[in-house]
Amino acid sequence: MSRLLENMNPQQQEGIRSVDGPVLLLAGAGSGKTRVITHRIAYLIQERGVPADAILAVTFTNKAAKEMAERVDKILGHGSLTKPMLATFHSFCVRVLRRDIEALRVGAVGLTKTFAIYDETDQQAVVKQALKRLAIDDKSLKPRVALGRISWAKNHMIDPQEYFLASTNPMEEKIAHIFEIYKKELFKANALDFDDLLLETVRLLKSSGETRERYNRRYKYLLIDEYQDTNRPQYELMKLLAGPDANVCVVGDEDQSIYSWRGADIKNILEFEKDFPETKTIRLEQNYRSTQVILEGAGAVVAQNTQRKGKNLFTTREGGSLIGYYEAPDGENEALFIADRVQRYLREAGGQVDLPRCAVLYRTNSQSRLVEEALRRYQIQYHMVGGFSFYDRAEVKDILSYMKLVQNVHDSVALARVVNSPPRGIGKTTMETLERMALSSGMSTWDAIGHTIEDKLLPARALQSLSGFRRLIEDARAMLGPDFAEKLASDLAPANDASLLSETVEDAEADVSFGFGEENSGFEPEDTRANSFDTSFNFGFDFGPSEEISTIAAENSSDSNAAHGIDSASFNPFAPVVLKRSASTTVERAAEIKMADEKPAFRKPGDAATLPELIKFLNDRSGYIRALEEEATPESFSRIENLKELANAAQDAQERGETLHEFLDHAALVSDADSYSEEARVTLMTLHAAKGLEFPLVFLTGMEEGLFPHSRTLTDPTGLEEERRLCYVGMTRAMDTLIMTRARYRRRYGSDMPEASIASRFLEEIPSKLVEDLGSPPARPQFSGSDYGSAYGGAYATPYPKANKFGRPNGEENERHYSYEDEDQSGERARTQASGLPGVNNRARYSDRTAAPGQSMDNIASFFAARGKKISRPKLEVQEQTGKTGLKQGSRVRHPKYGEGIVFRREGDGDDAKITVQFQQHGVKKLVEKFAQLERL
Numbered sequence: 001m002s003r004l005l006e007n008m009n010p011q012q013q014e015g016i017r018s019v020d021g022p023v024l025l026l027a028g029a030g031s032g033k034t035r036v037i038t039h040r041i042a043y044l045i046q047e048r049g050v051p052a053d054a055i056l057a058v059t060f061t062n063k064a065a066k067e068m069a070e071r072v073d074k075i076l077g078h079g080s081l082t083k084p085m086l087a088t089f090h091s092f093c094v095r096v097l098r099r100d101i102e103a104l105r106v107g108a109v110g111l112t113k114t115f116a117i118y119d120e121t122d123q124q125a126v127v128k129q130a131l132k133r134l135a136i137d138d139k140s141l142k143p144r145v146a147l148g149r150i151s152w153a154k155n156h157m158i159d160p161q162e163y164f165l166a167s168t169n170p171m172e173e174k175i176a177h178i179f180e181i182y183k184k185e186l187f188k189a190n191a192l193d194f195d196d197l198l199l200e201t202v203r204l205l206k207s208s209g210e211t212r213e214r215y216n217r218r219y220k221y222l223l224i225d226e227y228q229d230t231n232r233p234q235y236e237l238m239k240l241l242a243g244p245d246a247n248v249c250v251v252g253d254e255d256q257s258i259y260s261w262r263g264a265d266i267k268n269i270l271e272f273e274k275d276f277p278e279t280k281t282i283r284l285e286q287n288y289r290s291t292q293v294i295l296e297g298a299g300a301v302v303a304q305n306t307q308r309k310g311k312n313l314f315t316t317r318e319g320g321s322l323i324g325y326y327e328a329p330d331g332e333n334e335a336l337f338i339a340d341r342v343q344r345y346l347r348e349a350g351g352q353v354d355l356p357r358c359a360v361l362y363r364t365n366s367q368s369r370l371v372e373e374a375l376r377r378y379q380i381q382y383h384m385v386g387g388f389s390f391y392d393r394a395e396v397k398d399i400l401s402y403m404k405l406v407q408n409v410h411d412s413v414a415l416a417r418v419v420n421s422p423p424r425g426i427g428k429t430t431m432e433t434l435e436r437m438a439l440s441s442g443m444s445t446w447d448a449i450g451h452t453i454e455d456k457l458l459p460a461r462a463l464q465s466l467s468g469f470r471r472l473i474e475d476a477r478a479m480l481g482p483d484f485a486e487k488l489a490s491d492l493a494p495a496n497d498a499s500l501l502s503e504t505v506e507d508a509e510a511d512v513s514f515g516f517g518e519e520n521s522g523f524e525p526e527d528t529r530a531n532s533f534d535t536s537f538n539f540g541f542d543f544g545p546s547e548e549i550s551t552i553a554a555e556n557s558s559d560s561n562a563a564h565g566i567d568s569a570s571f572n573p574f575a576p577v578v579l580k581r582s583a584s585t586t587v588e589r590a591a592e593i594k595m596a597d598e599k600p601a602f603r604k605p606g607d608a609a610t611l612p613e614l615i616k617f618l619n620d621r622s623g624y625i626r627a628l629e630e631e632a633t634p635e636s637f638s639r640i641e642n643l644k645e646l647a648n649a650a651q652d653a654q655e656r657g658e659t660l661h662e663f664l665d666h667a668a669l670v671s672d673a674d675s676y677s678e679e680a681r682v683t684l685m686t687l688h689a690a691k692g693l694e695f696p697l698v699f700l701t702g703m704e705e706g707l708f709p710h711s712r713t714l715t716d717p718t719g720l721e722e723e724r725r726l727c728y729v730g731m732t733r734a735m736d737t738l739i740m741t742r743a744r745y746r747r748r749y750g751s752d753m754p755e756a757s758i759a760s761r762f763l764e765e766i767p768s769k770l771v772e773d774l775g776s777p778p779a780r781p782q783f784s785g786s787d788y789g790s791a792y793g794g795a796y797a798t799p800y801p802k803a804n805k806f807g808r809p810n811g812e813e814n815e816r817h818y819s820y821e822d823e824d825q826s827g828e829r830a831r832t833q834a835s836g837l838p839g840v841n842n843r844a845r846y847s848d849r850t851a852a853p854g855q856s857m858d859n860i861a862s863f864f865a866a867r868g869k870k871i872s873r874p875k876l877e878v879q880e881q882t883g884k885t886g887l888k889q890g891s892r893v894r895h896p897k898y899g900e901g902i903v904f905r906r907e908g909d910g911d912d913a914k915i916t917v918q919f920q921q922h923g924v925k926k927l928v929e930k931f932a933q934l935e936r937l
């Protein structure tokens with residue numbers, strides 16, 4: 001037997017040896033796919049005498065191509081003169097086009113071999129030009145949005161004309177025109193973008209028989225990795241390159257197809273056998289990575305999908321420890337639990353394993369924040385993959401820069417960062433002028449802006465944009481005044497003009513109604529709208545008008561200072577009906593507020609804004625989130641999530657009593673990249689980034705409906721299947737231990753009260769015999785047991801937890817309460833635990849024995865207690881009142897706008913009663929019961 005087939009199982013051997021004709025290698029997770037590909041290439045060369053350069057292997061990333069080339073070289077003993085072609089789709093296409101693109105020329109018309117490749121910045125410049133030519137305002141249609149659509153069309157091989165014919169609204173028609181101009185401009189510039197590289201190669205091989213045959217003769221053996229993630233042009237390319245011999249081997253796993261949002265089409269792998277009827281299908285089903293328990297658990301989850309060919313993965317690593325499950329009271333607890341477990345693992349594995357490694361996986365980048373903070377508190381070094389540390393992300397830095405500017409307007413670096421982000425018409429030339437002025441006069445850029453506005457030193461348009469920006473920052477500053485009411489009074493006192501003041505009050509009132517969008521308008525009357533921000537879950541996100549509108553409102557006022565004060569009041573999200581009352585002037589109103597200010601039971605317009613309110617204000621008024629929403633790409637959605645998470649961080653800080661200054665310092669320290677270590681044994685990354693990797697210990701976090709599966713997929717069966725595959729990818733990264741976690745309550749967009757979550761359906765899909773509870777604290781009564789199950793069981797096709805598998809721990813585990821947030825942990829009780837007295841749980845003894853100060857859960861408790869942190873337990877009570885409507889938890893309802901849903905919770909009573917509903921189409925909404933127009937079903 002060939003040396004190359006040694007130590008391979010029969011299916012792997014088959015995969016290596018079957019080199020003639022079409023082969024579909026369905027390689028389950030951890031089944032040695034990479035090993036088979038590299039050995040197959042070596043086999044072709046060594047055993048079948050195929051010249052190395054007759055082999056073309058296409059992979060997805062340059063890194064994978066490089067690694068594969070190294071492995072083949074190693075197997076072959078570095079000796080061969082020629083080498084197989086190992087490339088990505090794009091790099092292969094560049095080679096082809098550099099050589100043959102001129103075959104596409106008609107006479108003197110067409111691209112030449114010296115074509116340029118346009119990156120995203122170049123592409124944007126072209127789109128901007130097109131927008132200008134078509135007189136389309138780039139605020140109404142963002143260049144990135146247009147580019148996203150153009151790329152989508154290209155990935156689906158749709159040209160501008162087809163796009164135009166298929167368009168159903170004016171916006172799509174505009175994009176079709178932009179697409180047309182874009183295409184012509186690139187052509188004029190002898191340039192191709194990344195999508196074109198694939199498309200032009202396909203066009204070339206289709207239209208030039210001579211060229212195609214030459215490549216078919218050259219590459220006799222074709223191998224395509226990660227076939228489940230190929231898109232339409234890649235599929236066409238595969239068919240053209242396979243040629244008449246069709247010695248093509250595609251390798252993939254339909255259960256790991258997770259890139260549909262980039263145009264990948266799972267059908268390519270599902271229908272390969274149709275494309276090539278003589279296909280030999282080989283299944284690699286022996287997993288060498290994971291224990292039986294992990295594999296069975298992952299298999300049970302993915303088995304719920306319909307879009308699959310089906311495999312029976314098995315492993316010889318029988319048994320293994322059960323899949324751990326921890327249900328935390330909240331996100332912070334979840335993160336600290338993970339940090340604690342990581343610490344324990346590193347300590348215990350340190351002696352046995354050469355390099356203990358573990359990974360914390362999450363669905364969206366924003367989830368890393370709490371884990372990062374917990375690891376830092378435990379002084380555990382970690383490495384983040386596929387992204388920056390939370391506080392290093394561009395959008396987070398932008399909003400932090402706004403906050404820095406609010407704190408110190410002379411921070412010119414922060415100003416330069418945000419002055420035109422999102423774009424507000426303050427261009428490079430304006431900034432250069434301002435910076436020159438600042439430089440020559442010694443002023444800060446902020447002061448230079450003031451000067452420029454006052455003396456009208458720039459054209460009217462630039463001045464208008466600068467005024468809008470200045471007003472935004474000033475309004476935010478006013479919100480934070482130590483005594484906002486006093487500030488209102490003092491701002492306005494010098495004007496002493498009653499008519500002007502009352503006019504301003506009207507302006508303010510006008511503003512109240514627009515601040516927070518129409519999301520709530522279906523169920524709240526005008527008067528209570530200003531109150532609605534904190535009660536809305538805001539999953540749907542309508543951030544209301546941004547800066548432009550407020551600019552108009554303020555400009556209508558004849559006194560800009562007055563406008564600042566009033567604007568700010570109206571933007572206080574908690575500003576109650578007081579704003580609508582009859583105080584005849586703002587001064588009177590401010591005074592009235594101040595007098596009444598005896599330990600307020602609720603927020604008043606005169607109160608200084610909290611940190612999360614400031615962030616929400618900046619997010620909304622700057623137009624930042626709106627711009628991201630318009631972009632509507634997975635990337636922009638993830639940025640929005642990050643900004644929501646920043647508001648959550650601010651809420652945490654607020655509860656610790658931190659000021660803006662302290663919050664910014666904390667953020668600066670957290671983003672200190674110096675603390676990272678190359679040697680870090682803990683990796684944090686998204687599930688997408690984890691594909692292809694393996695770790696002895698894996699944490700899969702945030703297992704909650706809406707988070708994972710992501711809220712955008714809850715009502716889309718195809719999207720849900722992809723989320724399930726993502727779950728499968730995550731679970732199968734674990735070699736020895738898999739721990740899945742969930743927070744029962746999680747903060748949503750900086751709300752002061754964490755919101756209840758629903759256990760991810762993926763958890764329920766894992767057979768309970770494979771799961772072990774790791775000491776989750778008991779659930780609060782209203783969300784455990786059969787009520788919980790019945791309340792949600794009917795909402796989806798898949799069942800929700802009915803018993804206590806993912807609600808409450810059983811038996812002994814009940815006693816193990818991770819109560820590091822409890823005050824008594826820090827004092828007497830912690831000492832008693834340390835003494836190892838009977839009845840004391842293992843966890844506590846363990847911490848005491850091994851942890852250095854500031855590192856254990858118990859010490860974390862002291863840490864919080866010392867900082868005066870309040871326990872962030874949800875302040876919910878069991879609500880059984882049903883009010884006039886008779887609605888209660890579990891009731892099925894219909895809303896005129898949101899459709900059908902199930903009542904999740906009812907709070908308060910009488911006119912104040914609020915009702916939280918999980919709508920099938922629109923996610924979770926909190927409504928004022930009185931106005932909600934809910935129909936009982």
Ligand SMILES: Nc1ncnc2c1ncn2[C@@H]1O[C@H](COP(=O)(O)OP(=O)(O)OP(=O)(O)O)[C@@H](O)[C@H]1O
Binds near residue numbers: 030031253691
């Ligand atoms: N025949 C074999 N004998 C022993 N170990 C093997 C064998 N085949 C593969 N392995 C080991 O199994 C692990 C998984 O292999 P590999 O990374 O090639 O899997 P994969 O199919 O690419 O996984 P995934 O698709 O999940 O990323 C590796 O550690 C590899 O060394």
